[in-house]
Amino acid sequence: MLLLLVLLGLSALLLDPWLRRTLEQQVARKSQGRYQLRIGDLHTSLLTGTLRLQNIRLRPAADSGLWQQAKLPRLLADVREVRLTGIGLLALVRGAEVPIDTVLVAGTQLRVLQLPAPDSAARPLHEQLPKFLDGIRVGYLGLLNVQAAYGPGRVPVASVRQASFTAQDILLSKAGAADSQRVGYAAAFAGQLRRGVATMARHRLLVGNARFSSAQQQLTVDSLRIRSVDDIRQQGQTVRVRLLLPRLQVGGLSATDLRARRLLPDSVVLTRPWLALALPSQPPPALHTVLAPYFTRASLGQLRVRGGTLHLPATTPRPRIQDIRLQAEAVLLTAAGAQDPTRIWYAKAWELRTGRVQTAVSAPVYWLGIRSTELLTRTGKMQARGITIRPTMTPAALARYKGHQTPHITVQATQFDVAGFDYAAFARQSSLLAQTLQLQGLRVLIAGDGRFALNPKTSLVTQESLAKLPVRLNVRRMQLRNAYVATSYVGPTTGQTGNILFSRINVTLQNVTNDPRLMTAATPLVARASGWLQNSWYASANFRIPVLDPAGRHSGEGTFGPASITLLNTMTEPTRLVRFESGNVHRATVRFRGSRQQITGTMRAEYSDLKLTLLSKNGGPDQKTLLSKVSSKLLNGIVIRDENPRGLGPDRLKVGVMDSRRDVRVSVFSLWRQGLVSGLLHSIGAPQKMAQSISEQP
Structure with missing residues (x-):
């Protein structure tokens, strides 16, 4: 031993x-x-x-020569x-x-x-063992x-x-x-990496900690950072990214599948990602096209984003979205998944909820802010809360920027709801299809300045614009509840600002579509509206608008309840130098027909004790001069009908004729205002031609 x-x-x-x-x-x-x-x-x-x-x-x-073409x-x-x-x-x-x-x-x-060039003839490792x-x-x-x-x-x-x-x-x-x-x-195998750094595709990558276990089929990455070496505030030929990702978890990631070039994880979870993205100047290829060279099949059981932030600084609106909570189910990232009619953007269903959304609208003129949003593709729900649209400049500055008159609009709304929205049609054809749309708590402030020239282009605020939309539109029912609209206007000659208020407005639109199968003369867009002028004068109206009529023909009727006509002074005095000294409207009804050329119709106005005063911007404290006083007496004594109806007989009610030519540079709402002005002036005694001329003034 x-x-x-x-x-x-x-x-x-x-x-x-x-x-x-x-x-x-x-x-x-x-x-x-x-x-x-x-x-x-x-x-x-x-x-x-x-x-x-x-x-x-x-x-x-x-010796560097030894490494030439080395394997x-x-x-x-x-x-x-x-x-x-x-x-x-x-x-x-x-x-x-x-x-x-x-x-x-x-x-x-x-x-x-x-690293050597790939060698297709290289022998597997087990074949290199001793014989x-x-x-x-x-x-x-x-x-x-x-x-x-x-x-x-x-x-x-x-x-x-x-x-x-x-x-x-x-x-x-x-x-x-x-x-x-x-x-x-x-x-089975597992790995852990700490402080990994790499540069690829003009991006710098930093991984704080990463762990993978084939037994648990889970990959966890803590503190992933990606930073483009190029300026993300500008677009380039390829995408530019700046990403801060505290945690990435991939579950059900089979190493066997990866070996067979299959990417089939059960779940992918991104926690609090902050992403700034500059999209390429040319549209990038579809995601499944990008993945195809690397994987024969790619799918995700579930994709989740928790508390994300997205910013697009190189896109002109520069949108920013905070607190993104996203979930996608059964995502198939293949050509078949992209074409599957039961899927939307590769997934069976999407749920998206966000916090604050900020972006420019018609940049740089308007800013849009939304407190929260919710989109659910499975039920067709879309919701936004706390909506604000505000201009980035004053009314005069906006008009100077545009070079013409343009409305200066501030909007606030508590909630916007869409039910039955067809996300699949939107994803595939950019169509806007929904069952109902409802807007609640709307407050609108509109300021105009008549000292600037009219827009030389045709107005887009017309029913013809719906017909020309490049996408299919079909909303079965739209509702506006308890809205508030305040308008101000600077008179073109006076330079003074007039104001008028509309409150408690309720509007219902049915058949809002540009689909020729649904929009016909027999089945037009139908609108019903009601509200209060200056909180004291009730009005209601109905409209029938065949959106696809090439001549822009449409019709409507309205009713005005009892009120004092002096309510209009807040607008007429500073902008038109006309004051209603008195006048009680008992009832007024209008019926009209409009087109791209004109508006015609009738006004039946019942009133009493009507008196007008013409003012002068060069007058004293009461804005009156001798000429304006004389003109006012002549107007009230000769022209103005102080009561309607008056006298006896079948013709005692003077019916005003609505007749005003249309300027296609102004909106359809301005056309309706023109009709009301011409009908009112004619009913109180002004000659028809004069009433028409005054109504057509900007």
């Missing part, structure tokens, strides 16, 4: 130096002199089947320790499959200078505390401050390579 121990000791003393030299020589020979290996210390234990190597140093040859990577490596335990020496002697309990590699510093071995089976492999960098320059293209990798049951043999349940010969 003693002799055996002596022989084993002598063998170990001779084996270790021989094995170290052999390994160093083999590396030089196999690499054809491209590499030099130096092992600081090597120790074997035949009794326990252990091999330990320390202070390993691998260096490439300095090996060019790298530098320093390894503090390599330990193999439980080596099956008897199996090694017999040339059978060699078992190894554990392989530990600790303290590696790796710098890859150059006399059937294979090697490693119970556990651990690569611990690895530092790595890639790139020939002083600043690496990619680097990892610390990484670890473990694998279980590695079968390095033909059978292991053929086993479809294994990846890289291993039955």
Whole structure:
């Protein structure tokens, strides 16, 4: 026994130096002199089947000619320790499959200078084993505390401050390579990376911590940052991204599927991502087209975003969306998924809820803010709360910017609801189809300035604009509840501002569509509206508007309740220099027909004690001059009908004729106002031509 121990000791003393030299020589020979290996210390234990190597140093040859068209990577490596335990020496002697309990590699510093071109003729790793071995089976492999960098320059293209990798049951043999349940010969593996940095596609990537386990099929990334080296405030040929992602979790990520080029995770969760994105100047290819070269199939069971923020600084409106909560179900990222009629943007269903939304509208004229939104594709719901649209400049500055008169509009609404919205039609044909649309708590402030010229272009606020929309529109019912509209207008000659108020407005629109199958003369858009003028004068109206009529023909009728006509003075005095001294309207009804050429109709106004005063902007404190006083007396005594009806007989009620030519540069609402003015002036005694001329003044 003693002799055996002596022989084993002598063998170990001779084996270790021989094995170290052999390994160093083999590396030089196999690499054809491209590499030099130096092992600081090597120790074997035949009794326990252990091999330990320390202070390993691998260096490439300095001769650059050796690396031309080389099939090996060019790298530098320093390894503090390599330990193999439980080596099956008897199996090694017999040339059978060699078992190894554990392989530990600790303290590696790796710098890859150059990667070889892909070699389709390269043999698999198990075929590079010595011919006399059937294979090697490693119970556990651990690569611990690895530092790595890639790139020939002083600043690496990619680097990892610390990484670890473990694998279980590695079968390095033909059978292991053929086993479809294994990846890289291993039955299971896991890895962790800390402080990874890389530059690719003109973006800098920084990973704080990443972990993957094939057994748990889960990838977790903490603190992912992506920063474009180009300015994200400008568009380029490719997308530019700035991303801060505290956590990314991917569940159900099968390594076996990845090996077969299938990306099929059960879930992807992004927590509090902050994304600033500059879209490319040309539309990018579809997502499934981008993924097709890398995966034969790509799908997600569920996609979730928790508390995200999105900013598009290079897009002219520059929208910003906060507190994004997104969930998508059954996402199929293939051409079939894109064309599947049961899917919307690749998914079976989407749920999107957001906090604050901010963007420019008709930039840089208006700013839009929304407190919160909700979109549910499964039920066709769309909702927005706390809506604000406000101008970014004063009414006069806006008119100067546009070069003509333009409404200066401020809008607030408590809630906007859409039910039955067809998201599929919107995604595929950009069609706007819905069952109902409701707007609540609307407050609108409209300021105009008549001192500027009219817009030379045709007004877009007309029913003809609906007909010309480049997308299909079909909303079965639209409702406006308890709205408030305040208007102000600077008179073109006086330079003074007039005001008028509409409150408690309720509007219902039916058949709002530009679909020729639904919009006909027999089935037009039908509108019903009611509200209060100056909080004291009730009015209601009905309209029938065949949107697709090329001549813009439409009709309407309205009723005005009892009130004092002096309510109009807040607008007529400062802008038209006309004051109603008195006048009680008992009832008024109008019927009209409009078109692109004119508005015609009748006004039946019943009133009493009507008196007018003409004012002068050059007058004294009461805005009266001798001429205006004389003109007022003549007007009230000769022209104005102070009561209607008056006298006896069937013609005692003077019916006013509505007749005013249309200027297509003004909106359809201005056309209706023209008709009311011409009908009112004619009914109170003004000659029809005069009433028409006055109504057509801007």
